[in-house]
């Protein structure tokens with residue numbers, strides 16, 4: 001992360017929890033309540049560090065009711081959306097429904113969607129367009145698999161994903177864009193890319209944004225790291241000047257552990 005001389009962050013860090021296909025709507029209420037209490041007890045400053053959760057679709061109405069009813073400062077979003085707005089698309093959920101549920105963000109292009117659901121660059125691009133139509137901030141996920149990493153082609157591969165996803169959008173349209181670099185080989189495996197790897201790719205992504213748009217735009221986009229982030233490694237990962245937060249999977253299902261991750265400033269030893 002980059003800070004100014006007075007200690008403020010240049011880009012507000014984001015700690016995002018992707019619950020994947022875990023937690024039904026009853027469990028979601030308990031998890032969000034516990035997370036909010038734990039963060040309140042720790043005196044969490046949401047203005048300084050944003051915390052957001054990405055529950056399954058079926059939980060969103062419950063999360064919305066809780067966040068609105070208890071006036072929580074957490075933000076939330078969905079794990080995916082349809083590229084379409086309505087029609088005969090069995091099983092799909094459009095952006096308009098998510099916006100009505102108070103979602104402000106949506107994950108797009110997670111590696112599990114790319115791999116398991118065979119989502120390609122074209123579809124991911126169309127999903128970003130759909131998110132923007134409904135004022136949802138796209139949280140675009142990019143990253144390489146093990147083979148690509150071992151071939152030393154990870155930077156080129158990841159930047160090609162960024163370029164394909166963003167093609168044709170203006171900087172103005174993408175003002176709320178967040179990008180998460182997630183090396184697939186580090187997801188749910190306990191293997192973490194080193195802080196240097198996270199910084200290398202975050203910086204490369206920012207340079208690509210500067211090349212595609214302007215340096216000013218590139219400096220405004222938050223770039224997260226994801227892949228086996230825990231309270232024990234988050235502070236080191238976020239040391240990278242271009243790494244602005246974390247997209248957390250497994251560890252976001254434990255309220256206390258996720259709150260500790262969001263409180264990463266407490267683990268930084270000066």
Ligand SMILES: O=C[C@H](O)COP(=O)(O)O
Nearest residue numbers: 018187188227228249250
């Ligand atoms: O979206 C989150 C990432 O896939 C990371 O998951 P993980 O923290 O369980 O490795």
